[in-house]
Amino acid sequence: MLFTRETFGQLPDDMDLPIKELIESANIDPTVKGGLSWPPGKECIGDRFLVGAVWHDKYKVFKGPTMTLKLRYADRNDFTNSKKRVVVKEVVVKMTEITKQLKDGKVPGNEAVNRMFEEQVKLVWEKLLINHNRLSP
Template sequence: MNSMIKLKFLNFQDDEMNSIRILINSAIPDPEVKGGLRWPMGKSYSGDYTIVGVWHNEFKSYKSPSLKLKVRNVDRFIFKTGTGEATIEINLKLRRLVSEIQERKIDTDSIYSGFKDNLKLIWDNFLSWES
């Protein structure tokens, strides 16, 4: 499992940065647990910092002149409540269709037709499969 941990250090003191580094370095990638990371017993806190949750994201983006599709698989786990969720999030931008609507170059029937064509493209290439 490839894990990437991103953290932006702002105006932390050296001891704060060290505490955060200890937390990051003690994380163990584990695809069997919610969130994809776990910490050994007693290692989920350091200094004033405690791990409160873990998010694991997989992100794919597809782009064409007419549309932009982003698909994100998210696995979240909040330690305090012991709850988690796994979701698939889809963001679709119909670039050409929106542009034509904004420029008032398209009528209602063409909007429907363009939307239908884009959905067919998405279904045929991303959503449908044969068992």
């Protein structure tokens, strides 16, 4: 991701090479925060470009006929803020069938929506949380 103080419609040609050099000088290093490091003096290009943060996100997506479950683990390191590290563990549940029926106007009232919601939460509880607890030490 590139952040600039200026607004560009298209990245000027004189920026392509320095940005490419900055990216190519990165080393994959699982022993450092964020998993990327730069050789001394290569973490910036002149006064114009420097590495401000490194993000490493891992996703797993599970799709079923009535819902989508997305698990995300993000390891972010902000070098502009005293090397602050942020780890995010996130679960997103999309109840696709309920959403589809609501958009199509096929759900007759709140009671049916509540029942469908309860069924979806019960499914997540039984299949994910209970099984996870059995596998945990």
